[in-house]
Amino acid sequence: MENILLLVHPALGGLATLTALWVFVDTLNVREETLSRIKNVSLLCALLMWLTYFLGGYWYLVYYAADKAIIKAGPWAFGHGFFMETKEHVFLMLILLATFLPIVASNNLAVDKGARKLALWVSGLIVPISLSMEGSGAVISIAVKVGLLFKGLGG
Amino acid sequence: MENKGIGKFTVSFGLSFAIISVLSALLVVLKETHEETVLAWMKSLTGHHWATHGIINLIVFVVLGWILPKLGNGQGMKISANVLVIAVVGAVILSEIIITGFYI
Numbered sequence: 001m002e003n004i005l006l007l008v009h010p011a012l013g014g015l016a017t018l019t020a021l022w023v024f025v026d027t028l029n030v031r032e033e034t035l036s037r038i039k040n041v042s043l044l045c046a047l048l049m050w051l052t053y054f055l056g057g058y059w060y061l062v063y064y065a066a067d068k069a070i071i072k073a074g075p076w077a078f079g080h081g082f083f084m085e086t087k088e089h090v091f092l093m094l095i096l097l098a099t100f101l102p103i104v105a106s107n108n109l110a111v112d113k114g115a116r117k118l119a120l121w122v123s124g125l126i127v128p129i130s131l132s133m134e135g136s137g138a139v140i141s142i143a144v145k146v147g148l149l150f151k152g153l154g155g
Numbered sequence: 156m157e158n159k160g161i162g163k164f165t166v167s168f169g170l171s172f173a174i175i176s177v178l179s180a181l182l183v184v185l186k187e188t189h190e191e192t193v194l195a196w197m198k199s200l201t202g203h204h205w206a207t208h209g210i211i212n213l214i215v216f217v218v219l220g221w222i223l224p225k226l227g228n229g230q231g232m233k234i235s236a237n238v239l240v241i242a243v244v245g246a247v248i249l250s251e252i253i254i255t256g257f258y259i
Contacts, residue, residue, distance in 0.1 A: 085258045089183045093176045114236020
């Protein structure tokens with residue numbers, strides 16, 4: 001169960017990132033005919049991000065303590081001290097940014113330049129922040145591996 | 156194609172996002188520097204400070220997003236899209252700096 005969650009969490013996050021990128025590109029070329037698609041994909045982005053949050057949050061609250069102990073005792077203690085601490089708190093902001101995206105997309109982006117600009121910024125911000133979440137998750141995973149190797153070598 | 160301008164809920168939830176992003180980052184600093192009081196209190200509410208943090212963020216985001224449009228006799232706050240973009244982007248950058256800066 002634990003390992004399945006660890007796979008599904010970043011996979012959903014990756015899909016959420018792709019939907020944000022989709023919204024960004026679709027908004028660059030927005031027309032009246034594409035408005036409903038942008039709204040739907042924006043909503044999908046928010047839903048995927050919330051699913052990522054619930055699954056990752058469940059794993060973090062239930063399973064992470066053991067990994068945390070391994071990381072903190074190993075040579076890559078920054079995997080928790082910086083990457084996990086930053087990740088878990090930046091994500092709280094990211095989830096609200098993703099929630100805001102379909103609200104922005106509910107405007108007529110084909111006509112309203114201001115709303116279009118806002119949609120580009122919001123979707124454009126979600127992509128790099130989400131990628132930094134994925135990268136941080138990778139560092140945390142390696143930190144556990146390094147910690148286990150260190151422990152196995154009698155460190 | 157009629158342009159009715161940016162929606163009042165877009166403005167309110169955008170401002171709400173900007174406000175809660177910065178407050179959330181400040182709460183990170185506050186709870187981590189006051190483990191015996193703030194962090195312990197947050198843990199006592201849900202069993203984990205991070206869960207409480209997320210719930211506080213969500214409640215403030217939703218409440219502010221619904222209250223702000225009621226200002227100005229229900230007209231909502233009148234700000235331009237450019238100002239809203241600056242508020243949202245500025246809040247993201249500032250909260251990122253606060254959080255990453257704190258844990259470096």
